[in-house]
Amino acid sequence: MRERWEAAGLGVAFAVVLAEWGYRIVDSWGGGYWVPGCVAGAVAGVLALVRRRARLWTAVAGMAVAAVAILVARLFDLPAEPGPGLALGLSVLVGSALRTLPAPQAAGVGAGGLAVALGSQLSGSPHTAVLVLNLGAWLAALAGGLGPRLLAARRAAVAERVRQAERLELARELHDVVAHHVTCVVLQAQAARLVARKDPDRVAGSLADIEAAGSDALAATRRVVGLLREPGGPAAFGPAERLGELVAHFSGPPVTLRLPDGEPVWPSEVAGTVHRLVQESLTNIARHAPGASAVTVSVTQGEAELVVEVTDDAPPSHRNPARLGGGYGLVGMRERVEALGGALSAGPRPAGGWAVRATLPLPERGAAGGMPASARGMPVSTGGRGRR
Structure with missing residues (x-):
């Protein structure tokens, strides 16, 4: 048109x-x-x-x-x-x-x-x-x-620098993820040796656990290495810190955090992506939405996917015009989410304010951990006035 x-x-x-x-x-x-x-x-x-x-x-x-x-x-x-x-x-x-x-x-x-x-x-x-x-x-x-x-x-040059920064961060953290999975394999192998001496009938189960841990390690390593090799499409997982600590130290308006019941357990790359997405969204609110009076961070989990949504209530008159054009922070977030097979959207809400929403697929193993698939959030309010 x-x-x-x-x-x-x-x-x-x-x-x-x-x-x-x-x-x-x-x-x-x-x-x-x-x-x-x-x-x-x-x-x-x-x-x-x-x-x-x-x-x-x-x-x-x-x-x-x-x-x-x-x-x-x-x-x-x-x-x-x-x-x-x-x-x-x-x-x-x-x-x-x-x-x-x-x-x-x-x-x-x-x-x-x-x-x-x-x-x-x-x-x-x-x-x-x-x-x-x-x-x-x-x-x-x-x-x-x-x-x-x-x-x-x-x-394009600035966006490429953002992607390069994501790749470098991924390279720095690759060792930690691989070491975690390999350590699990080593511990299970040591346990299998003890079981073989005391109860040989249980060796088959121990070997099955080792095989599962090895498969998880291989899948995680392939995902990470695939992100490094993929031209122009890297994403990384951020530090494995709790979202509660992140919003508690937010220096902007009060934040309401809604998480699934229980202790969320996700693969390292998924947990890190969730953390970085929330971190970047809160940073954007602090910089570009001075009129916001409340922020909501919601994480819900289904059987095969995780949905992360960060919303604020800043009216259009208090929205920094620079934010309406997107920004390079969204480039990094989108790279992370899409590299894991998910989707990300960001923009104004019909009822007012701004929303960032990401959908991340969960692997078959290790996605839900001890958390019920039907879990749907318990609100946790934070004052959000601490130092960053």
Whole structure:
């Protein structure tokens, strides 16, 4: 829909410019001198409207039309080209190419646009107004194309630094996770040796426990190593601290924490992701929602998934506009959640305030621990006024 509105607006602009230019040519030159320039401008306008289908070739075709228009104006003593309509079309075509094409092609189109602007002097006009018009259109294309391109590159670089930080943190904590699982295997193997001496009939059960612990260790290691190897998609698990301690030290508005009954026991990578997601959400509230008076952190567990939701009640008038654009904190959270096969959403709530919601799948083993699958939260209120 947005592209249609842009195309409609651009089409109206071309029509107005060409009509005005044709009227001025008729008024000053008379006769049919307006036809060649308006035809060339109309062709460039059509190319600009369909540029998204082939940005390189439409830009090349537009410059070719401009070159022919300059040559015809020179040979037949016509009004100087490129005129305003053709200059507008070239500006759109060159700017679009500079914004989206690979660097070598974009550089070639930009150089070609400058050559056309300078070549306008070859059309035979003794006035510098034509040169100024075309150089101005080329500079506008340069700004409209390179500006968004450089901004997008900067955003991509910052997002990549966030991902690199996640990978480095994952590498630092990989040892702890692997050591935990391997330690379990070693302890069960030692226990099996004792059982073999005292009660050989129970050796099969001990071996089954060792096999299960080894399978868990292998699955966790594969998940972690897979995150490291996956290009552009790392996620990490954070420190295994209790969520109660995290919200208790929150320096923002009061927090209500709802957790499943019992002692939650999740795989290390899931527990760490939950902790980091809540931590980042609370940090965003402290920074970007000064009008919030209450925060709710809710963690619920089903048979196969874990749902984490952090909400606040800050009205839109107290919401920092910078937060509405997302932010790079969400990049890290989304990387973590999606790398574990989950999904994350963040945005304003219909009833007011802001919500961050993540759904994390739980592995078949070790996901629920001693916690009932049907457990649904007990509220724990914290004042949230401690030092961070």
